[in-house]
Amino acid sequence: MHKQFNPGLLVREGLKELVPYAEVTYPEVVRLNANENPYDFPGEVRQAINEMLNPQSFTRYPDAMARQLVRELARLHGVGAGHIMVGNGSDELILDLMLTFGAGNRVVIAVPTFSMYGIHARVAGAEIVEIPRRLDFDLDVPEIIRAGRKAALVVLCSPNNPTGNSATLEQVQSLLDNCPCPVVVDQAYVEFGGPDFLPLLNKYPNLVLLRTFSKAYGLAGLRVGYLFACPQVLNYLFKVKQPFNLNTFSQLAALTVLQHRDIFAGQVSEIIRQRDDLYNAMQQMPDVEALPSEANYLMFKTAYPAKDVFSGLLAGGVLVRSFGDPLLAQYLRVSVGRPEENMIFLRSLRQVITVLGEKD
Numbered sequence: 001m002h003k004q005f006n007p008g009l010l011v012r013e014g015l016k017e018l019v020p021y022a023e024v025t026y027p028e029v030v031r032l033n034a035n036e037n038p039y040d041f042p043g044e045v046r047q048a049i050n051e052m053l054n055p056q057s058f059t060r061y062p063d064a065m066a067r068q069l070v071r072e073l074a075r076l077h078g079v080g081a082g083h084i085m086v087g088n089g090s091d092e093l094i095l096d097l098m099l100t101f102g103a104g105n106r107v108v109i110a111v112p113t114f115s116m117y118g119i120h121a122r123v124a125g126a127e128i129v130e131i132p133r134r135l136d137f138d139l140d141v142p143e144i145i146r147a148g149r150k151a152a153l154v155v156l157c158s159p160n161n162p163t164g165n166s167a168t169l170e171q172v173q174s175l176l177d178n179c180p181c182p183v184v185v186d187q188a189y190v191e192f193g194g195p196d197f198l199p200l201l202n203k204y205p206n207l208v209l210l211r212t213f214s215k216a217y218g219l220a221g222l223r224v225g226y227l228f229a230c231p232q233v234l235n236y237l238f239k240v241k242q243p244f245n246l247n248t249f250s251q252l253a254a255l256t257v258l259q260h261r262d263i264f265a266g267q268v269s270e271i272i273r274q275r276d277d278l279y280n281a282m283q284q285m286p287d288v289e290a291l292p293s294e295a296n297y298l299m300f301k302t303a304y305p306a307k308d309v310f311s312g313l314l315a316g317g318v319l320v321r322s323f324g325d326p327l328l329a330q331y332l333r334v335s336v337g338r339p340e341e342n343m344i345f346l347r348s349l350r351q352v353i354t355v356l357g358e359k360d
């Protein structure tokens with residue numbers, strides 16, 4: 001044993017500040033905290049995945065380039081296969097972007113937003129420049145451009161997690177025209193609403209789009225994300241990517257999901273209907289204000305401290321998302337669930353608000 005061994009002396013300050021991502025699990029609750037597809041995975045799709053497996057599917061290394069999956073994604077989106085990379089969830093692709101462009105450079109992030117951009121930027125040793133959104137959570141385009149001129153990467157999310165609003169075509173074009181670096185637009189929720197920026201891909205070599213199978217396509221547990229970019233950008237990302245990042249089972253599952261995408265499209269339509277009903281029901285509740293959303297979740301605040309509403313809901317058996325970010329201290333986010341789950345949420349929220357109101 002080395003007496004003077006102290007790993008903390010060897011680790012960067014930026015890394016020491018990070019808190020390991022540890023999820024607290026609550027059994028027996030309605031989980032409306034992670035924006036997953038709330039339905040059971042369709043049995044016929046599971047069966048079809050099973051049938052694609054062969055005796056060597058598990059014994060051999062996966063296809064490092066996920067060729068079949070990439071080809072199918074290219075065909076469905078009408079882009080060349082040379083514009084696509086797949087990852088172990090879009091989380092991995094975010095890390096690859098940060099390692100490729102962010103390391104030792106400046107990364108501009110429009111906040112409040114998905115926490116993984118900041119976490120992976122820090123892991124990659126990037127300097128983070130946060131540009132706050134406006135009061136209504138719209139992008140501050142001039143400020144992003146100003147910072148983006150001296151940055152190696154600009155990152156925004158549309159529809160934005162957790163605020164639910166989207167960027168416009170004009171805003172994204174303006175960022176692409178004025179920032180001499182890759183502009184990443186995370187479109188994890190694009191199936192649920194807001195503009196799809198894919199048509200800009202051919203015109204702008206600095207556009208990078210992130211997509212995922214974790215939300216609309218019900219594969220959060222299998223970790224499949226993908227990215228659209230021009231071949232010159234992908235060339236650098238491929239230097240950084242883990243060779244066998246996407247396992248064989250997940251590649252087959254994603255491919256099979258694409259072959260059954262009508263089933264998921266039906267679920268998405270139902271979730272959108274449920275989202276709009278949920279929004280209307282919440283707007284009618286006294287002391288509750290929900291923000292309009294183009295995604296599969298709603299951000300809301302109440303007249304009471306968010307932590308009290310969070311624990312009240314949890315006591316009523318419903319888990320929602322709360323935020324450490326000071327920009328979001330008053331807010332909570334609820335994912336749109338199955339109809340019966342949304343009813344339980346609304347009933348619990350009504351009850352929590354009533355109880356907190358009586359205490360006042």
Ligand SMILES: *Cc1c(COP(=O)(O)O)cnc(C)c1O
Binds near residue numbers: 035114161214224
């Ligand atoms: C959920 C989510 C993702 C998806 O991450 P995966 O790693 O693909 O599961 C990406 N971006 C945002 C903004 C998300 O909310």
